[in-house]
Amino acid sequence: MTDMTKGSTRYYMPRKKGFFARLASQWQLALMSVPILMYVFLFNYVPMWGWINAFRDYGNRKLVARGITPFNGLDNFKWLFSRPDFYQTIRNTLAMSLINLVLGTFSAILLAVLLNEVRQKTFKRTVQTVTYLPHFLSMVIVVAMAQNIFASTGPVNELLTKLGIMKNPIFWLGEGKYFWGLVGVINVWKEVGWGTIIYISAMTSIDPALYEAASIDGAGRFQKILHVTLPGIKSTFVILLIMNIGHLMEAGFEIQYLLGNGLTADFSRTIDIFVLEYGTSLMDFGVATAAGIFKSVVAIILLVGANFISKRLGEDTLV
Amino acid sequence: MTGNATQNYKPRKHYDVVFPIVNTIILVILMFVTLYPVINTVAISLNDGTDALKGGIGLWPRVFSTKSYVSILQDPAVYQAAWISASKTVITTVLNLFWTGMLAYTLTRKEYVLRKFITTVMVLTMYVNAGLIPNYLLITKTLHLQKSYWVYIIPTMFSCFNMIVLRTYIAGLPEALVESARIDGAGDIRIYWQIIFPLCKPVLATVALFVAVGSWNSWFDTHLYNASKANLHSLQYLLKMKLATTNQSANAAQSSVDALANTASSKTTPVTIRCAITVISTVPILVVYPFLQKYFVTGMVLGSVKG
Numbered sequence: 001m002t003d004m005t006k007g008s009t010r011y012y013m014p015r016k017k018g019f020f021a022r023l024a025s026q027w028q029l030a031l032m033s034v035p036i037l038m039y040v041f042l043f044n045y046v047p048m049w050g051w052i053n054a055f056r057d058y059g060n061r062k063l064v065a066r067g068i069t070p071f072n073g074l075d076n077f078k079w080l081f082s083r084p085d086f087y088q089t090i091r092n093t094l095a096m097s098l099i100n101l102v103l104g105t106f107s108a109i110l111l112a113v114l115l116n117e118v119r120q121k122t123f124k125r126t127v128q129t130v131t132y133l134p135h136f137l138s139m140v141i142v143v144a145m146a147q148n149i150f151a152s153t154g155p156v157n158e159l160l161t162k163l164g165i166m167k168n169p170i171f172w173l174g175e176g177k178y179f180w181g182l183v184g185v186i187n188v189w190k191e192v193g194w195g196t197i198i199y200i201s202a203m204t205s206i207d208p209a210l211y212e213a214a215s216i217d218g219a220g221r222f223q224k225i226l227h228v229t230l231p232g233i234k235s236t237f238v239i240l241l242i243m244n245i246g247h248l249m250e251a252g253f254e255i256q257y258l259l260g261n262g263l264t265a266d267f268s269r270t271i272d273i274f275v276l277e278y279g280t281s282l283m284d285f286g287v288a289t290a291a292g293i294f295k296s297v298v299a300i301i302l303l304v305g306a307n308f309i310s311k312r313l314g315e316d317t318l319v
Numbered sequence: 320m321t322g323n324a325t326q327n328y329k330p331r332k333h334y335d336v337v338f339p340i341v342n343t344i345i346l347v348i349l350m351f352v353t354l355y356p357v358i359n360t361v362a363i364s365l366n367d368g369t370d371a372l373k374g375g376i377g378l379w380p381r382v383f384s385t386k387s388y389v390s391i392l393q394d395p396a397v398y399q400a401a402w403i404s405a406s407k408t409v410i411t412t413v414l415n416l417f418w419t420g421m422l423a424y425t426l427t428r429k430e431y432v433l434r435k436f437i438t439t440v441m442v443l444t445m446y447v448n449a450g451l452i453p454n455y456l457l458i459t460k461t462l463h464l465q466k467s468y469w470v471y472i473i474p475t476m477f478s479c480f481n482m483i484v485l486r487t488y489i490a491g492l493p494e495a496l497v498e499s500a501r502i503d504g505a506g507d508i509r510i511y512w513q514i515i516f517p518l519c520k521p522v523l524a525t526v527a528l529f530v531a532v533g534s535w536n537s538w539f540d541t542h543l544y545n546a547s548k549a550n551l552h553s554l555q556y557l558l559k560m561k562l563a564t565t566n567q568s569a570n571a572a573q574s575s576v577d578a579l580a581n582t583a584s585s586k587t588t589p590v591t592i593r594c595a596i597t598v599i600s601t602v603p604i605l606v607v608y609p610f611l612q613k614y615f616v617t618g619m620v621l622g623s624v625k626g
Binding site for chain 1: 335338343350354356363377418424425431437448452453457476508535538593594597600608612
């Protein structure tokens, strides 16, 4: 820093002034930020007041109609855990997010490694452009396409019967046992390219000297991938893993909502869908909010736990 | 990148020669698998409706027909939905660009007394979320935004993630730019709009892309708040309703025969109509995508190194 900058900073922010005097002298900065602060406060913090609904009784229609919703302690939570279908939604949520986590991470790293080995720049760019594209398509569009691809007379059934893997076409979208797998496959199709971005940027920061040293030591391509590339992305992998473990309760609802139907409901309903059904259709805000709070609490425990284990193992941590 | 790393590379073992070929083949297959559903949908949308029910259409229509598009383009609901989708996308994007950079700039000013407080408030929102129902109650019971166009705009006017992307970028600009302008007597509002904002163009393009795509693709807000107002339906929601109908009919094996009997004369079927709407709602993204492609990778990387 030069003297001049120091001088101007001091001119701008005299150190001896009090908080409000300084704020007054920075009224332009305040004008540019405080309205947005209020907006964020309204849309992100004010709704937290709604958590109180988890401890209110919305069960009595007559009382609710008169605007009376008495406190009922932990009754909503007790009721929730007495419902077998709530456990089912927990199972579905965890199953689908675990499948997504494993398939998504594995496929993204694999594709990133393959792309990293391509030396022809135009080809690499083309592959990237094509594989990033589905990320920008809405889930509605993706499901509309999936309904064609997995239709009884669709390309997937046609291919599998022609290859002799199965004799009769399968009604993929109408059988619960295929639902989790379908969601996994569709999510990989949609996000694999996008998922590589972060790994590829980690790979570009690997010191080229490491590759040269490995070559001199007689390492082939596979050995270089194994001993240089993969260790080079390890810290990125760990950080993303911690974040994803924190998101294990977030299997989402869009794809399940759009792709699911009456025949697959036992496998497609996630916690979010349960919350939406009770909250926005049945108008039982008590139970719905309780389920949402349960989800957030588990998510925080998972995040902190993963962070702790990672710290213990001497890996990078999120916080 | 890899080019530098492997410049002195000489093939030594036989798999070193085979690997690039296998790799290229794998990546070409991957591109094919990625594009197949898109091309397949276009092919079905351009196929004759009754013929499409037989299935087996691959990358090219079997019996060419533009009837599905003709019938869609005669439906005023489609124009209304396209107008809703386009206008909300433009308005949301402009508002986001207006706010986001301004806040990001103030949070890079080290002398700003509220900097730490506002930064904490913003970063916390990325970890703590009130949840679906409390947000639903805020919008319906407190703000009464349901059954109105504003529900598309007001809740999505600002995003903390994009602000952090921009903040990282602005923090990387030379400090001297701000200092010299200050010596010339410019205030912060002027410094931001005249100096910083124009320099942020590449990253603003990224933010615009994220916001615009998010707004164009959203359907759940319509589903939750505006389902009963047909004139406020977005294009995505129109398509979502088509999904629901075909999904229900998919339950009954008989349905395709019924549909065949019902619509044999009109030559369009729910399937081809659905595909045609899919294509229409995808085209805007396909048109913008190549132009913005070079920007979004920068944005992703900037966002991932957030502090």
